[in-house]
Amino acid sequence: MYKVFLVDDEPLVLEGLKLLVDWETHGFEICGEARDGEEALQAIGQIRPDLVVTDIRMPVMSGLELIRQARESLNSDSHFIVLSGYSDFSYAHTAMRYEATDYLLKPIDSEEFDRALRKLRADLDKHRQAALAKANEKLAFARYSLTMLVQGMESSGIAQQAANRLGIGPDTEVCVILAEERLADHRESVQRAIEDVTAGGADMLLFPFDDGIGRTGLIAAGKPANVVNVLSNLRANIAKHAAADVWLYVSDWGLGPSYMHKLYEQAVQLRDNRPFGTVLLAEEVYGVSHSDSDEPVPAIVMDYEDELVRFMESGDPQSITEAVDSLFARLYSEGTPPSVARAIASDLSVVLLRRYPSSDTEMDRSPNTVSTALPYAGIRELQSTLVRLCVNASEKLGRSEKKPMVAEAVRIVKERFRKPLKLRDLAEELQYQPAYLGQLFKKETGVSFHEFLNTTRIEEAKSLLRRTDMKIAEVAKNVGFSDAEDFSRQFKSIAGMPPSAYKNQAKRGS
Template identity: 35%
Template sequence: MYTITVSGAAEAVSPVQSWGVLAGSNYLYKDGDPMLKVLFADDEPIMLEGLRFLVDWEALNYEVCGEALDGEDALELIGSTRPDLVITDVRMPVIDGLELIRRTSESDFQPKFIIFSGYADFEYAKRALKYGVSNYLTKPLDETELTEALQTVTEQIFKERKASSRRDALSALMQEDMVSRLLMRENTEEEREKGLKTLGISPASRLCCVLVQGAAPDSLHMREQVAAMSGKEPLRSITVYPFTAGSGKHGYLLVSPQEGPALDRALLTRWMEEMRPLYSTPVFFSASLQHQGPETLNTAYHEALAAELCRPDGPGGGVAGFFEKQDKTQMAMLPAELRRSLLQSVTEGKVDHLTDQLGEVFKIFSAEVASSSWIDAFLANVKAELLREITARGGDYAQWVQKWFPSRHTASCLPLLERQIEEELCEAAEWFAAAADGRAEDQIVAAAIEYVRGHYQEKLKLQDIAKHLHVNSAYLGQRFKKYYGSSFNDYLHEFRIEEAKKLLRRTDMGISDIASRVGYSDADVFAAKFKALNGVTPSVYKKS
């Protein structure tokens, strides 16, 4: 009497994409994925031959990757071929089937197992259960029995793969976010310490940041490829951590231990050459200098950003850029060109162009070739220039000053400062766009009227609307009277009374309730305004 037992845990692999139906089963398997691998182990050659021909392995989505005549050979083959499933006799010389499972369970690779066994008693069952056995089949086997056993273990493999791929995807996203936050200094001290410990970055670690301009490949697939690359010399001891760096850009943090290779240009060039074939479209790499220790992470990130400015002109734009110390000379260009064009983009209302220009400015800032105080002063000067233009075009100087100063962030945290400046200048550009070509007056008044219609039930003043629209209240009052033909207060009363007339006609609400509903806290004032505009009191109007 023989027994088949199923045991073990499948190794995690990539997620399922397109599916086919497993022969004789309701479970789905990936039609285009590499077939599952099965390994045979038995000390009788006739048994090995019988296994090969008992079922249609290809139809069951398996390919035979090896055969062993004893447990010792089987253990070696498991390490070299890494099968998804091992089918083994329990009685073999040197290492028997149960011992083979036990040793494999202690390794970093654990395939599923189907075991042929002559032990059908309770004691054997207990030993088998110790290793996670989940099924028993008696021998002599026929095609149906083996097929059913294979379907059971295959279903387990695919389910475990799918669950593992979800865990891997979540883990990869969490690690990418961790690396990004470390590089950009967007974490608390506790998060920082935890992240450094997780990534194994010590004060002796050598670091280099590489940014990639272009579409990012699938994260899990890229991780598998990068891991395989790390087995090659001289990249063997380098750890590579992917991270995201905004739209159309991602990157890698390269970490080398103290005794590992230097992250110099020669090694980085070799690494980029290995990486480039993994992309389906051309990409541009930009790399920082080598640094040491976690305190230099932000510097490495900023240098990689600055290295993008070295991108050559012409078709393809080059293939890689490396940060150079002499990039400091780029700071001299900033006041002369980018400052002028930056102000021009804001005052001409070119929001899209402005975003690109701000990116160029902060790339230069990120190269750490200017002090934080210089950067803060430069941006304050730009805002001062804009305030003069806003005032000249009727804007409320005090409102914009209150909005811009003091700055919420400083150059000590450039990523946050960049986002703040982009929000502020884009808002200003939109304001200037509304003021262009003489259209500001109509648009400002239209915006004021729209605000009244949405807030007439509240206690409303011209100053409230002017503050909302970032304009001077006196200027708004003048524009309103010119556009509408009457003062703001006259328009507000007329609008409220028209809304009150609707309520008088359509509801049974009392006069005081209607007065309150349309924004009057005093019913007598409401009645007086109503009679002044309509010639009758609200109560007479309601009865008419």
């Protein structure tokens, strides 16, 4: 509806205008009235009506003077329909010079008035559509410019100029806010909610942008004193309008458009690494944690191979996801810096991909390529990659035939028991994780790898003690024991008597 303001010093004329004209049908609503030009001028400055219907001859200030001062003093773009009981052409000429929309004589002819309103409504609609199209064009250009700035693509200065027109000058405090929805199918509703919230005004200037690669964000300009409360209310309003769970990731504050790219990358890191490297500013609002030192983090040797085996042995994707989540939760609770958590996740992914080449086309890359690409990914992406690799490895292990691998391990033990032989070395040769190979070996043979190795050595030692005159120390060395005392202990444990007693018994038996 368009707003119309009525001005006439005769109350009966005002009542007639309100009752005789079907304003609503023509798309207008009366927003006020005045009995003289001076009172009307003050109201026009406050209300900014689309149409003013005014008499010419009034006390204090005439209708023509009202139009002149409204144009010159108020810079008003309101339309004016002038009513007059005088047919003097000079009045009409003056009214048109002040750009009055129409000049109608009293008494009012309802049909003539209706025609004037229909014509004015068409002009107002056309003007409003043109203004809306122009505003949308400016908004689209501004958002494109903001996208250029946050992505660091600006070189010509056009984007900075656009930012300045939005009120973001070189000394304006700015930050970048990224929004994330819990469910992917809520993205459009969150985008619409951001539009609604920013259009409604806020304690700081907010400009939505879409970075073109799936991230929705806001440029905030003008840091308020109660910034945490403002951010908390902002998230709550977006979530309410979108009817969705929403997180906000808020960068540090910088000065002017030139900082936007750096702040955008910081917000992306917050989003990709949460909760590592973040501080909870308010409910579901994350900011930058500055507790970590800028000094290089020393290398930390952490062995999570047993974790990997546990992940894969579960066989259930949900259990694997929970296990990986538990690992990262523990890393976070232990205060692990983001760089170390990222390195651990990357290393584990590379180890898995090397041992169990993935059939996932997204990960169908050599370990060397992955090892250089993964460290640049966010921790959450690495965590997701680790889950997929564990599930893939678990499926491979479930489909594979285990007996041939154990049979190969048994063959190697029987061939090489005389030499130093460790489970880790055997697992590396067979390209299996040591703990997993050990568990599978015991499951299928009934004894542990070490028990099987020692039993194989002791059986050979029995043969040597029965058939040769070798000394016990020589037998121990021959079957793979570097320590004669350890050999004697193992022999007694397996054969039930010391090697010397066994040798004497064998001789008596012969």
